[in-house]
Amino acid sequence: MRIVESFKGGVVASSLARGAITTAIAAGLFAAGTLTTQVAQAQTTLRAVMHSDLKIVDPIFTTAYITRNHGYMIYETLFTTDANGDVKPQMVDKYTVSDDKLKWTFTLRDGLVFHDGAPVTSDDVIVSLQRWGSKDATGQKLMSFIKAMTAVDAKTFEISLNSPTGLMLLALGKPSSNVPFIMPKRVAQTPGGEQIREYVGSGPFVFKVDEWKPGDKAVYVKFDKYKPRNEPPSGLAGGHVAKVDRVEWISMPEQQTAVNALVAGEIDLIEQPRHDLLPTLSKSKDVKIIDQNPLGNQYAFRFNTLHKPFDNPKIRAALYEAFNQEDFLQAVIGDPKYYKVCKAMFVCGTPLGSEEGMKDKLESNMNKAKAMLKEAGYDGTPVVLLHSTDLQVLTNLAPVAKSLMERAGFKVDMQSSDWQTVVARRAKKDPPSAGGWNAMLTSWVSADVLNPVSTSFVNASCDKANFGWPCDEQLEKLRDDFARETDPAKQKAIAQAVQNRVVNEFPTHVFLGQWYQPLAHRTNVSGVLEAPAVVLWNIEKK
Amino acid sequence: MWVYVARRIAAVIPVLLVVALIVFMMLRLTPGDPAAVIGGDSATTADIAQIRENLGLDKPMFSQFFIWIGNMLTGNFGESFFYKRPVATLIIDRIEPTLALAISTITLATLLAVPLGTLAAYRQGSWIDRGVMAFSVVSFSVPVFVTGYCLIWLLSVKLGWFPVQGYQNIAAGFGGFIHRLVLPTLALGTIYIALIARMTRTSVLEVLNEDYVRTARAKGLPEMKVVLGHALRNAAVPIVTVIGVGIALLIGGVVVTESVFNIPGLGRLTVDAVLARDYPTVQAVIMLFSVAYVLVNLVIDLLYTVLDPRIRY
Numbered sequence: 001m002r003i004v005e006s007f008k009g010g011v012v013a014s015s016l017a018r019g020a021i022t023t024a025i026a027a028g029l030f031a032a033g034t035l036t037t038q039v040a041q042a043q044t045t046l047r048a049v050m051h052s053d054l055k056i057v058d059p060i061f062t063t064a065y066i067t068r069n070h071g072y073m074i075y076e077t078l079f080t081t082d083a084n085g086d087v088k089p090q091m092v093d094k095y096t097v098s099d100d101k102l103k104w105t106f107t108l109r110d111g112l113v114f115h116d117g118a119p120v121t122s123d124d125v126i127v128s129l130q131r132w133g134s135k136d137a138t139g140q141k142l143m144s145f146i147k148a149m150t151a152v153d154a155k156t157f158e159i160s161l162n163s164p165t166g167l168m169l170l171a172l173g174k175p176s177s178n179v180p181f182i183m184p185k186r187v188a189q190t191p192g193g194e195q196i197r198e199y200v201g202s203g204p205f206v207f208k209v210d211e212w213k214p215g216d217k218a219v220y221v222k223f224d225k226y227k228p229r230n231e232p233p234s235g236l237a238g239g240h241v242a243k244v245d246r247v248e249w250i251s252m253p254e255q256q257t258a259v260n261a262l263v264a265g266e267i268d269l270i271e272q273p274r275h276d277l278l279p280t281l282s283k284s285k286d287v288k289i290i291d292q293n294p295l296g297n298q299y300a301f302r303f304n305t306l307h308k309p310f311d312n313p314k315i316r317a318a319l320y321e322a323f324n325q326e327d328f329l330q331a332v333i334g335d336p337k338y339y340k341v342c343k344a345m346f347v348c349g350t351p352l353g354s355e356e357g358m359k360d361k362l363e364s365n366m367n368k369a370k371a372m373l374k375e376a377g378y379d380g381t382p383v384v385l386l387h388s389t390d391l392q393v394l395t396n397l398a399p400v401a402k403s404l405m406e407r408a409g410f411k412v413d414m415q416s417s418d419w420q421t422v423v424a425r426r427a428k429k430d431p432p433s434a435g436g437w438n439a440m441l442t443s444w445v446s447a448d449v450l451n452p453v454s455t456s457f458v459n460a461s462c463d464k465a466n467f468g469w470p471c472d473e474q475l476e477k478l479r480d481d482f483a484r485e486t487d488p489a490k491q492k493a494i495a496q497a498v499q500n501r502v503v504n505e506f507p508t509h510v511f512l513g514q515w516y517q518p519l520a521h522r523t524n525v526s527g528v529l530e531a532p533a534v535v536l537w538n539i540e541k542k
Numbered sequence: 543m544w545v546y547v548a549r550r551i552a553a554v555i556p557v558l559l560v561v562a563l564i565v566f567m568m569l570r571l572t573p574g575d576p577a578a579v580i581g582g583d584s585a586t587t588a589d590i591a592q593i594r595e596n597l598g599l600d601k602p603m604f605s606q607f608f609i610w611i612g613n614m615l616t617g618n619f620g621e622s623f624f625y626k627r628p629v630a631t632l633i634i635d636r637i638e639p640t641l642a643l644a645i646s647t648i649t650l651a652t653l654l655a656v657p658l659g660t661l662a663a664y665r666q667g668s669w670i671d672r673g674v675m676a677f678s679v680v681s682f683s684v685p686v687f688v689t690g691y692c693l694i695w696l697l698s699v700k701l702g703w704f705p706v707q708g709y710q711n712i713a714a715g716f717g718g719f720i721h722r723l724v725l726p727t728l729a730l731g732t733i734y735i736a737l738i739a740r741m742t743r744t745s746v747l748e749v750l751n752e753d754y755v756r757t758a759r760a761k762g763l764p765e766m767k768v769v770l771g772h773a774l775r776n777a778a779v780p781i782v783t784v785i786g787v788g789i790a791l792l793i794g795g796v797v798v799t800e801s802v803f804n805i806p807g808l809g810r811l812t813v814d815a816v817l818a819r820d821y822p823t824v825q826a827v828i829m830l831f832s833v834a835y836v837l838v839n840l841v842i843d844l845l846y847t848v849l850d851p852r853i854r855y
Contacts, residue, residue: 053814055624056580063582177582193592195626213635214625215814216806252707252804253814260694260706261804417573420819424575427590442583456583466586 044245046525046541049258050534051272053251054218057207058195060135063177065445065533069271072236072535073220073247074115074201075181078106078125079173083235083530085350085450087173090229090237091120091182091202101164101486108155111227114184115206122151127188129172129180134192136178138454141483142171166486167453174454175236175532176447204228204242204537218249220536233529233538240537243527247536262287262520268541269521271534274392275333281520292519292528295347295446296340299328299512300457301401304438305470307431309383309410314376316507320361321369322408323401325513331396332515339515345499346455347446348514351488352495361503362510369408380411384432386425386440387416393515394419397441426467446514447532451491452482452498457509470508475501543847543854547840554836561832562614562825566607569821575599576623576819597623610825620822622815629826632811639709640807642719643799644792646727651734652785658735659742659781660774663750674739681736686795690729690802697725707804726803730795734788741784745777752776778849786842790835 052066059071080090089095093109112120126149133143145165151157159168172180182188183201190196199207205220212218228239250267252258255274261267263284273281273289281287301319303310310316329339342348343358383405387398402412413432417425422440430436449455458479462471478501482494502508521528527538577593578585585593594600598609613620619629662674681689698706704725710718749755750773758768797809808827815823846853 055818056626062580063585193589193596197626213806214622214627214632215636215811250708250804251806253810254801254804256691257694257707257802257804260699261708264699264702264706266706266708418817420579420817421573424573424578424819427575427578427581427585427587429587444583464586464588466583469587 044541046244046247046269046536046539047250047267048247048269048271048536049252049261049267050249053215053253054212054249055214056195057199057212059181060132060178060192061195065177068177068179069533069535070207070218071179071181071201072203072533073205074199074203074207075179075183076112076201076203076240077172077180077182079169080236081173081175081447081532082237085235087169088231088234088237090240091125102161104159104161104168105152106157106159109229112202113225113227114202115200115223116184117225118184119154120182120202121154121185122157124185124188125182126151126157127185128182131183131188131190131192132178132180136174136180137456137459138167138171138174139178139180141453141479142167145483163484164486165483166488166491167483170451170453176445176454202226204240205247215251217251220247220249221245228537235529235531236533236535240535242537243540244536262522265522268525269519269528271519272517273520275335275338276392278335278518278520286523287520288523289518289520290528291516292530292534293445293517293532294530295350295532296514296516297443298342298347298446298449298514299325299332299397299441299443301397301439301441301510301512302426302457302468303470303507303509304426304432304436304468305508306429307436307438309378309381310438312376312378313506315373315378317504318369318372318376318378318408319405319510320503320507321363321365321372322404322410323510323512324362324364324404327364327404328397328400328512329515331400332393338518339513342514343511345458345502345511346450346452346495350446350450352451352492354492354496354499356496357500358503362512364404364407366407373409378409382411382413382432383438384436385412385414386422386437387414388419388422388441389416390418393443393517394441397512401439401441429469441512443515445532449511452479452495458498458502460506460508468508470506472501472506472508475506475508543844547844550840550843554833557836558829558832562611562829563607565825565828566610569819569824570603570606572819574819576821579818580623610822614829619826622823623820624818629822632823633808633826633830636806636808636811638711638807639800639805640796640809642709642712642723643726643730643796643805643807644789646723647731647734647792647795648785648789650727650731651738651788654731655735655738656742656774656781659739660746660769662739662743663746663773664769666747671743674743678736678740681732682740684732686729686733686798687802689732690726690799693725693729694802709803709805709807726799726805729802730792730799733795734792737788738781738784742777742781745780746773749773749777775849779846779853782842782845782849786838789838793831793835 050066050069054066054070056062056064056067057070059067076091078090078092079087082088091108091112093107095104095106097104108120114120129149133139145161145163147160147162149157149159174180187196187198187200199209204223204226206223208219208221222242222245228241231238233239255277258270259273259277259280262270278289282289303316305311325341333339343355343362344353346352385398385402388394398414402414405412425437426440428436432438452458456466458475459465460470460472460475462469478494478498482491485491485494519528524542525539527540529535529538577590577597577599580593581590598606622629622632658674662671665671694706697703705722708722710722712719755768755772758772797813800807800809812827
């Protein structure tokens with residue numbers, strides 16, 4: 001009987017096991033479709049994982065860098081900056097300035113066509129500049145000098161000024177957010193506070209709205225009618241030659257997945273691989289890691305000047321004694337290859353970058369910091385320090401700041417949350433005890449902080465300044481002086497004066513060093529340009 | 543029974559209203575401001591206030607709630623704060639990958655786990671039983687993302703058998719569709735295989751000791767018929783319950799799996815929307831999940847009557 005039971009049991013067992021195994025095999029057989037469609041367009045399609053998903057597609061409405069990069073794909077600008085930081089014409093063929101420097105005349109180059117086939121005209125340019133000037137801080141400053149913008153003919157326009165300014169080319173060639181992109185007049189007539197609903201540019205790529213799947217991918221195709229400049233590419237300037245037929249921005253929030261996909265050849269490029277994943281990437285012979293943005297980024301500690309204790313400039317100044325850049329950079333970036341101690345507010349290695357007067361600053365001289373706090377009358381009011389926990393390049397900054405501040409004698413209440421909560425909270429003017437804040441840390445692309453006008457943290461126009469709301473007439477006067485000045489040597493002197501004011505007398509923020517974000521691409525990809533923003537023209541895929 | 547079905551469907555309405563209120567309040571009370579996120583780093587206080595006004599976030603909370611409910615009743619789920627697209631369009635674009643992953647996972651789990659659990663029960667104490675139970679314990683204990691990354695490392699990066707990430711619509715080719723679905727299904731499915739196999743084993747074990755099974759054997763019925771026709775059939779109610787619960791739990795699992803395998807489904811849409819404080823999108827997706835949850839439970843309840851004729855509503 002036992003034998004029979006055992007035999008019957010074997011039949012049932014094998015039958016059930018067969019069912020389970022068959023299912024498993026079936027799954028395997030289906031999988032035997034193997035790698036198919038993904039390679040179909042490999043020769044002409046560049047698949048890039050950018051630093052973020054493309055959510056907002058209006059580069060004037062928002063300062064988000066991903067939207068700026070989208071702007072560079074489909075729009076053009078009148079001027080751009082080259083690899084040396086010099087401003088060069090892009091849509092403009094030639095321009096003249098009157099002897100009294102009050103009238104600028106610009107002529108557009110031949111062959112500029114929007115993606116809908118209409119030619120780019122002076123009217124399009126003027127309305128686009130007006131919209132940009134209503135939103136961007138540098139644009140607003142430039143507009144304060146402009147008396148009128150008039151179209152002379154379809155390709156020529158004039159800008160008349162109230163007084164001379166050294167800001168004209170600097171602003172029109174502004175490389176980072178908000179970039180003065182040129183749109184068709186009907187699109188640019190959208191108020192700056194509303195998002196555009198039509199995405200027509202005159203740049204080297206056309207945005208495929210019908211293929212844009214938010215959270216999945218954004219697709220661009222080469223614009224056949226685009227006529228690039230003849231000059232070789234340099235930074236953001238020169239010929240914007242599209243060398244692939246199609247570009248796909250694949251949204252991939254999980255960095256580990258993106259790294260695996262790059263190593264496996266499923267994507268061609270990661271714009272901003274996390275620093276801790278670089279060792280993994282560097283082990284792959286098919287992947288190359290490059291520093292595409294030599295200016296890098298700059299960390300900053302921002303004060304809220306509305307509330308105690310940072311309503312007192314002397315207490316703020318004590319942090320220039322308490323902090324040192326190395327601790328911050330080491331804690332977040334780690335590898336010295338990807339950071340640089342730089343005591344120049346307007347970035348080391350740039351025309352206005354200077355470390356003059358900074359010799360003893362940012363050296364963590366705690367005795368001096370304590371003495372300054374005592375002299376300033378710091379009464380132990382706790383500093384509510386916002387700590388962002390979900391962005392790897394920011395997470396470790398606040399704990400370092402807390403530690404250094406406590407060593408200097410501050411009381412610190414570090415409050416942790418995700419970045420979007422920090423973003424919402426920093427916009428609140430309420431007292432720290434009622435949901436407001438005293439200090440937070442962030443990072444800028446260096447291209448945004450190259451001069452006193454574009455650096456929004458030195459904007460000290462009270463309510464009109466961004467979060468932190470510093471209020472200082474002298475700083476504002478220096479910024480105005482800089483905007484008016486046309487002599488580069490004098491501009492540099494004014495920039496130096498701004499730095500001195502910010503460091504010694506009226507701190508608006510503390511700059512905490514430069515760091516670099518490498519880009520990783522497959523070795524069959526070449527032609528990535530060194531520029532403050534990742535641009536995908538000139539890139540070849542073999 | 544149809545009265546029962548109608549009553550259950552009618553009961554969905556108050557459930558959804560409560561869910562709507564909770565979701566709405568949770569989003570509004572969670573720290574974060576979509577206007578500040580949209581404005582970016584250089585936005586001034588005035589810019590942010592303007593954006594809030596444009597989005598209607600400056601209105602009183604109860605007013606925002608009733609506008610939203612009113613719009614939903616007319617089939618308008620609102621427009622995403624960020625993408626400036628109707629939320630319904632975003633959901634339609636994302637529903638296929640999530641449905642595909644959920645169906646493939648539950649199908650695979652059921653097809654593998656029920657035979658394995660039955661086998662383990664039938665051969666209680668044998669190496670097969672111990673193997674199935676060991677697999678269940680391990681699979682149930684390891685988080686989905688760990689399983690996912692291990693599978694990617696082995697089967698994609700090292701062996702190159704499957705793509706690391708991504709999804710292909712079924713309309714673009716069935717081979718590619720299945721090929722890209724295998725790893726996420728395996729990663730997500732292991733937990734459900736473990737869950738269902740354990741429950742099947744326990745249920746079948748109980749039934750195998752019942753008198754009517756002994757009677758069936760005494761009648762000389764083939765062992766296959768005894769196990770499948772008598773034992774498994776009578777053990778089916780708790781198994782189906784677990785499968786139903788599994789489908790509900792799948793909602794959470796899908797979120798993680800879609801992130802690991804970069805599948806542009808509803809799970810990732812939810813995560814992106816929550817992180818960006820895209821209120822209309824989060825509200826609509828959670829309402830959808832709630833409807834799905836309630837409907838799955840209803841279907842399971844109705845299935846009981848098919849599996850066990852003694853159950854009547």
